[in-house]
Amino acid sequence: MTSNQGQSILSLSGPDAATAIEEYGQDPLAFMTGCARKYGEIVPIQLENDLFCLLTNPEHITQVLRDRQLFVKAEDMELLKTLLGNGLLTSEGSFWQRQRRLAQPIFHQRRINGYGETMVEYTQRMLENWKAEDTLDIHQEMMHLTLNIVMKTIFNQDIAGGDAGNVAQAVEEAMNWFVEKTNSLLAGDETKTPADKRYEDAIVLLDETVYAMIEHRRETGEYGNDLLGMLMKVEDADDGSRMTNRQLRDEVATLIVAGHETTANTLSWAWMLLGENPDIRAKLDEELKAVLQGNAPTIEDLQRLPYTTMVIKEALRLYPTVTDLSRQATEDCEIGGYSIPKGTTLNISQWVMHHDSRYFTNPEVFNPERWANDFEKTLPRGVYFPFGDGPRVCIGKSFAMMEAVLLLATIAQSFHLELVPNQVIEKQPSVTLRPKTGIQVVLKSV
Template sequence: MEIKEVEQQETLKNADIAREQQNNQPSRFDSSPTPKTCPVVRGYPLVGVLPEVLLNPLRLFQRAVKDHPGEIVALKLGPIQAHLVTHPDHVQYVLNDNWQNFGKGEVLWEAMRQVAGNSLVTSQGESWFRSRRLMQPMFTANQANALTELSVKIIASELARFEKAADGGAIDMENEMALLTQSVTLGVIFSSSIDRSRAETLVEALKVLMQGLSRRLFLCFLPKQFPIPGERAFRNAIQTTDDTILTIIRTRRQSGLNHGDLLERLLQARDEQSKTGMNDQQLRNESVVLFLAGYETTSTTLTWIWYLLDKHPEVERKLRAEIDAVIGKRHPTSADVVKLQYTKMVIQEAMRFYPPGWFLTRVVQADDVIDGYALKAGTTVLLCQYLTHRLPEFWERPEVFDPERFAPEHSRQRHPYSYFPFGGGPRYCIGKHLALLQTQLTVAMIMQKYRLRCVPGHPVEALPGITLRPRYGLRMIVEPV
């Protein structure tokens, strides 16, 4: 379980105090009697393990953890020294206990700043505190549930298209879930302010940006003069995104109408201290982040859920029974969402098994010590949810898909950072509640009508990019219930 929402809000209320504290906080592990040396995975001369990171970073990380369980492992990535952190105690220190000393860094987030500017996900320091104070109230569980009716309307519309695509043969569920969540996410952000033609243009541009971000993330360790493929397409996509979203924002400001969507909330938001709102560029930046973060992770989670349900028919039967009992054949409402507890447990377990955002990066701001391991300022820290979520010391039978492990009686004693699909600490993902809501609604509404079966013999393998997707897509046969 993550830190309770009320604790997160309290952290933000005390933000001014936290800002004034020394970045290099005393380590909670300072009682370690002797300093520890990080084992090093060196790889090849000069380039280190960089070729393995470019080919399959997850495989490299798995080997490092297997060879050095419970330790912070140093990885030589060309000119950069990175450290792989997987133990929940160490993760908690980085994301929560001394989070201010572990920033986003410049090199790793340079490409994202090209796309999203100085937004909540990319900013640091004063700018981040202001953005978080401004946006936090819009993304509570209650605020997410208020978008249920709008979400259900869009999902129902998309399922009509899905039904046509599924008629008469196998379909690629990864592609179908991407199309569905693109429409749902854009609809929840912009509602009627974006027509189908403009939405298609924007989605194509944002897909180019996602591909470019993935490429640039894993090439960021190379020299700046290294040519990155697709640079012109990347810049054109940024321009298209700017033109489309800024036009929507300016038109909305002039109309004065309340559309009841996320853009409306962003337009109305005021910082509690300065009493100021967002300018057009800030609105554009936050809208891009909401789409990229919301659509990609949600569609990936949904894809893996259908695969896991097909492989575990006993889970599917129990899930279907809950959906039948709670909502039957009608559309779900916000009152139903809280009753779909097993549905939520299935989603949580799917995000443990295949976390869509499978790793996080941070950069050490000032020399620090974690459990006796000394980390120099400027060191890149890699946190890997995929590996932490499967540590046998914290998870019974970690390679087994078992939603019951997220029942309240089984979750209370779990280490709070043995599971962190939405990050943790003050910078935890602000869209957590909305993502869970939309995933619950989509699972319930699809299962009301369909049963999905994997095409026999189709290979399924996790591909580690920005998100953890099926390498060859997910071919499935859709059967009516």
């Protein structure tokens, strides 16, 4: 029993409401980091009428992420539900459990490995259009590339036209809207805008296209071996039932958003970090030359590319794709001996934990070699979790890591990406952590 047993979190120090609203709206990442450093491991934060609680003790974080019944997805997920419906990212309870069980087999390692060749092939296609000395926005390039890959793996279609092109257009419009809408809501502006209408039209286009594809496959009985086909064929072991059209639509939307946003952003930040650190880029070159000898990387090569993998892991530490997770207490409970009222939103920040000097020496420094010698295994649970943790850890974690390493290796063999001087690269935390105005690079032949 702790000395603070039964005390309310409101007895703890935290920022006053006016300061919290202003500073969070200006820079949520800096605000959360500042709260952790100033107030400690449990920080009550009042924003408008809502009580939040920032957790920075790994044990507390692990407690919340493990108990999916006591701590459920918070209300801030409601906005995302307008796009993802009741997919794996947003659903709860027994429905989530069933969907997770049904979807799990399609992410078996052997199935995921089969997509490695597609990932490399599409990257090589992109490189055919690149020319030395060209200047381009590497974030836009990575977004387009990973969207191409996810459309191929889900629908077995290119986005050059047809159904996959419609879906890609709808998702891009939706994600751009989320960035604008989140910023507006933080500023307290709920005014309807033309962007809202474009978003609504995008959802209609997404629904019409995906439902039509599902119906066509049901009518012909030709489900295919892509991710959509596998989702359509999988049966519940208990009653033999399959996913409804609505469930399929929601899981497909979730796979698209999670499948291309995460990898694209990770790679974008990785290219920026490599551009800022030519010594690390040189070490990456050495490994790629020694292992691949100019050949395209394959699944079999991944185990022989530890430094390339460490570059991705370090990029995910410094610039986690998702900067924070939120959970809501479904009943009164205790964390760290303090009483947490029912309805309190618990904020768990990858951004804060990944930059914590208690666990990472020189946390702001890009140092891939920190991950050598199984460093991750020495960290307490709840310190490094770019894909979440607990029963709701990202189901596509292996897919995303494999894709990021393969794409980085394929591109790095052909070009060095030099950052355009004097550009301002801003972080834009929304659904994912994006570079606000992109990242401009100049292509240099290797």
